[in-house]
Amino acid sequence: MIIVVDKAECVGCEECLHVCPRETIFMEDEKAEIVQRTCDKCERCIPVCPVKAIKAVSIQLNESKI
Ligand code: SF4
Numbered sequence: 001m002i003i004v005v006d007k008a009e010c011v012g013c014e015e016c017l018h019v020c021p022r023e024t025i026f027m028e029d030e031k032a033e034i035v036q037r038t039c040d041k042c043e044r045c046i047p048v049c050p051v052k053a054i055k056a057v058s059i060q061l062n063e064s065k066i
């Protein structure tokens, strides 16, 4: 499972940046981006997003390579 930002939905409010304990979210072109290597999947960013752009998704890939 990984935590991802749906950039089509992100409105660039930066609320998620303020709650991330790992400081692993950054802004790119006014959209939030999560650095997977340092995200510990605490999911604190998910409920603070006003447009529900952050989602926990299951993936089939080997997560160690992300
Ligand atoms: S799940 Fe936790 S560590 Fe990962 S981006 Fe969200 S707040 Fe940060």
Ligand code: SF4
Pocket: 005, 009, 010, 011, 012, 013, 014, 015, 016, 017, 031, 032, 048, 049, 050, 051, 052, 053, 054
């Ligand atoms: S809280 Fe949601 S809308 Fe705001 S910057 Fe983060 S992902 Fe984008």
